[in-house]
Amino acid sequence: MLTRTCLGGGAAAAATLLSLSPSIRRCSLLLPSLQQTLLLPFSPRLVSYRSSPPPRRFSASAALATEEEHKVAVAGKPPQWKAAIDFKWIRDNKDVVATNIKNRNSSANLELVLDLYEKFLNLQKEVERLRAERNAVANKMKGKLEPSVRQALVEEGKNLKEGLVALEEDLVQLSDQLQLEAQCIPNSTHPDVPVGGEESSVVRKMVGNPREFGFVVKDHLQLGKDLDLFDFDAAAEVSGSKFYYLKNEAVLLEMALVNWAIVQVSKRGFTPLITPEIVRSSVVEKCGFQPRGQNTQVYSIEDSDQCLIGTAEIPVGGIHMDSILSESDLPRKYVAYSHCFRTEAGAAGAATRGMYRVHQFSKVEMFVFCRPEDSDSYHEELIAIEEELFSSLGLHFKTLDMATGDLGAPAYRKFDVEAWMPGLGRYGEISSASNCTDYQSRRLGIRFRPTPPEGVQNSKKGKGAGSAPTRFVHTLNATACAVPRMLVCLLENFQQENGSVVIPDVLRPYMGGLDVISPK
Known part of the structure; x- marks a missing residue:
């Protein structure tokens, strides 16, 4: 019988005891x-x-x-x-x-x-x-x-x-x-990824400039209080810390962000999805997340093999689990809306106050299944979509090529977008785009059958001269809109001296024509 565990982190060696029956x-x-x-x-x-x-x-x-x-x-x-x-x-x-x-x-x-x-x-x-x-x-x-x-x-x-x-x-x-x-061995790494910790990440692109204010800026918490947009106190009584109620125009603003993001991404050939928000823990694991253990971001349901999702990447990644796609079906591109749930414990502090880091939030996620030889180009497409979305909102942001020490186990390469948040006085991450190559597909069992040469047909039994071996697809994911972080950006960047907040032009059609959130 195999009996083992690993105590603590940092030890260089590990071993196994296999007892003879x-x-x-x-x-x-x-x-x-x-x-x-x-x-x-x-x-x-x-x-x-x-x-x-x-x-x-x-x-x-x-x-x-x-x-x-x-x-x-x-x-x-x-x-x-x-x-x-x-x-x-x-x-x-x-x-x-x-x-x-x-x-x-x-x-x-x-x-x-x-x-x-x-x-x-x-x-x-x-x-x-x-x-x-x-x-x-x-x-x-x-x-x-x-x-x-x-x-x-x-x-x-x-x-x-x-x-x-x-x-x-x-x-x-x-x-x-x-x-x-x-299963603990991480994905391989793109040769252009900088080696080191987060501080070694390289800025790929800087878009816009920080807005200059002629008055003392407020953070989103103060703005939300003055404009009656949030209620953290009532949510703390009902649900605990790091939960919130959205109120009044903030509700319209969340819905506008979600609808706008889905419409814009759908125009680029992505199929819209609303995903399950409870999934099997095995699917969470196969996507590269750990639903068990002392330190995890995942809420696991007691006496069940199910978890609440931390991102739509998980249910979308599983949509073609244990299947063989045709090469002609690739790429499969999805844009998915879901609520996300993360424990985020131990993350309290001024840098993460308010809506910057919460337990439950809405998010629009992009996901791509493609041929291995195409994944690098789709990675560039995903980050380009993110940059276009955030530029159209009028945000000042930078795109980074994240260093090796900041990559999660599934990522071959990851680009982050950090936007300027004047109320917090710093840049904050608002999205990421990751190429996971075949790390997830090897776990989820997602393959494709290459198209045979012209004039040759695939055998019905998958054998013969016309049947090329199946290959694992590559998977990529990227954030189109993480709502709480976007609310922080919009409120803090577009606040006015009179205490109001101007709505970006692209969102106004989704807010019934409302162009300004004014003090009550």
Whole structure:
């Protein structure tokens, strides 16, 4: 039985204990190399973890879970799903993978993955050898035999069967352990991504200039109070901190932002969606988020395998789960509206006050499924759409190519957009655009079948000269409009000396022609 957990982060090494079952021990004389094949190195860092603490009604905590916390959460439990990880590529490119893990500050243990993979291959060979021997014994028994010879073959077949059953069980457990460790390895990284922490990120583009005010500016909290747009106090009594009521024109402004964003993006060939807001935890995991563990942004529903979504990226990513698309169907481009739920605990402070960081918010998300050779160009298309949207609102912002240390596990490359928020006195992130290549599709099981050459048809059974091997699609996601951050930007940037706020021209048709929010 595999029993393990990882305690804390930052330790360089991790290992696994695979205990030999009694049936394997009984077969040790038959298989002299078996114990050497199965025993894995042991580290004091590994202990048994057979059960997890009982979850709360909505089990949640602070920040994005680390790979180590993911492993603690699933310790002693077989994976509920398996990613199509290219272990051979990882082994053959171990130096590149090791450098990538280091650059991205990941706690993934490459040495352990390679060790487990080697042991898996050895054990697999042993299983295949036993199966061949068992088949050979079965073939010998088909002929006419002396009773003593037949009895000897029966005994030999029985011993082989016992050994094979035990080995197959341990092969499954070893495969599970290999999956758990390998799933912590982050995606590869685009060669142009700057190496380092967030401070190493590079500005790609600067749009507009900060507005110069001839009066003392207010932040969005004060503006919301003066204009009767928010109620944080009542929401705190009803729901807790970091929730809010929108009131009066703020409601119209949210709806205007959502409708405007969906209409503008739909014009560019994106299919509009409204997504489920509760999804299976396995789908959350396959998209690269950790729904369990001490530090997670995900609200998990007690006594259920379901979670509240933190972004529409998750349900949209799963819309083609376990399917094979036709190349002619690509790209598939979606623009999705949803409410999003994030724990965001531990993020209190002046920099995140008010609506900048909340537990529940509305968002419009873009998502693309495409061929691998097209993902870089669609990444540029997504960031161009974001820049066009924010420019049309009259915002001053900058686009950044985020450094390796700021990339989440799924992202191959990520562009962030940070807008100037005069009331907060700083730039704040309002959107991001990520190319996840095949990281998510290998977990979600989304492939496409290439179009055969002209004059050749695909075989109905997927075989033959006209049937090219299926390939994993690439996935990309980008924010068209995260409503609370946009409200912060609009209120703070377009405030007037008399306390009113001017509505950007592009939003006025969606607000019944209202052009100014005035004091009551």
